[in-house]
Amino acid sequence: MDFNLTEEHLLIQQAAREFAENEAAPSAVDRDINAEFPHDLVKKMGELGFMGMMVSPEYDGAGLDTVSYVLAMIEISKVDASLGVIMSVNNSLVCYGLEEWGSDYQKEKYLKPLARGDKLGAFALSEPEAGSDATHQHTSAVKKGDRWIINGVKNWITNGINADYYLVFAQTDREKRHKGITCFIVEKGTPGFTHGKKEDKLGIRSSDTCSLLFENCEVPEENILWEVGKGFNVAMNTLNGGRIGIAAQACGIAKASFSAAVKYSKTRKAFGTEIANLQAIQFKLAEMSVNLEAAKLLTLKAAFLKDKHIDYIEAAATAKLYSSKVAVENSLEAIQIHGGYGYVREYLVERYLRDAKITEIYEGTSEIQRIVIAREILKHFE
Ligand code: CAA
DSSP, rough: OOOOHHHHHHHHHHHHHHIIIIIIHHHHHHHHTTTTTHHHHHHHHHHHHOOSSTSGGHHHHHTOOOHHHHHHHHHHHHHHHHHHHHHHIIIIIIHHHHHHHHHHIIIIIIIIHHHHSSEEEEOOOBBBTBBOTTTOOOOOEEEEEEEEEEEEEEEETTTTTTEEEEEEEESSSSSGGGGEEEEEEEEOTTTTTTEOOOOOOOSSSSSOEEEEEEEEEEEEEEGGESSSSOHHHHHHHHHHHHHHHHHHHHHHHHHHHHHHHHHHHOEETTEEEEGGGHHHHHHHHHHHHHHHHHHHHHHHHHHHHHTTOOOOOOHHHHHHHHHHHHHHHHHHOOOOOHGGGGTTSTTTHHHHHHHHGGGTTSSSOOHHHHHHHHHHHHHEEE
């Protein structure tokens, strides 16, 4: 066991930190208030290799490991969790699936521009009546000659407005339940494919989220990812890796909350001293630090297992469950330490709480993570 990061990991961490602090931080507050999508920053992340971090150089990716991805996600989410989720969806939900199961044609046409960051991806599994219960897809796709006709509605789609390519899950054989779900690559602008209004969200406000509408949307046969009926396998296996990305995003928010709390407590005076000298505050800081450290270790462990091709389903769900809880708890404590100042926009910590909450909801709620963890424990228990 070795807890040291390699030279390469440290360089990537440093590059992500510099990008986040120098380029993303100055506009983060305004983008949150105005719910403004960070087009220029996403482009810059592409140039820096952050949009296709784990994709092989053969497909124009950075060819890095999952540990590097986690380190970069933490640094970027520490400054702006909206950028974190935009990056995470492109990397672990879209590029991963295309590299793992895509045909040569799909890799050339879709994966390469996504990995370079020239195009943006979205992952469309959730529906108005199928969020946690993802096997019950209402969206359908029916074969007509060498094309498929998609009808239905998707909900809560990150990058929904700004994406160029979408992985869309649809029922192609209702009798077979989840074994009758297929994944299609749909391009923006395909006739019959439109999006709903931008959701007005509590947090991660500068990322865009919307519904997607499919009305007799025709997609060619060659845009099926992997095979007919393999869509649910694509979704579940992709989400296992995606959960590591969201765990890292949560660690970034938890770290930002912790740092803000330490900084404030060393300058704010009460009872004749800096509040950092008060045991009530020290206990809070110690708790925040321990929880953050544990969250980071769980997340890096899940990344490490994935890189070593060791089963990481339980580790990813554990990392996401725990890190998202720590993100919420640390941001709440940071507000508490700031007192009234923590409750106003002028200080950053109220945003951390708003951003943290979603990490307990998307890419599988905390309740779903518990189901996944329990099933894995029972499966492997001897
Ligand atoms: N990894 C791999 N396979 C898995 C899996 C996992 N973590 N979880 C379930 N499966 C497989 C099962 O093995 C089973 O396959 P077989 O039939 O071949 O054995 C199949 O999936 C169906 O599983 P179950 O029979 O257990 O079905 P279920 O309905 O009882 O449970 C579920 C399924 C685990 C609850 C699943 O629906 C689930 O994960 N739901 C949460 C969905 C989710 O995470 N959505 C996030 C949306 S995307 C998003 O948020 C992105 C964004 O924009 C930020």
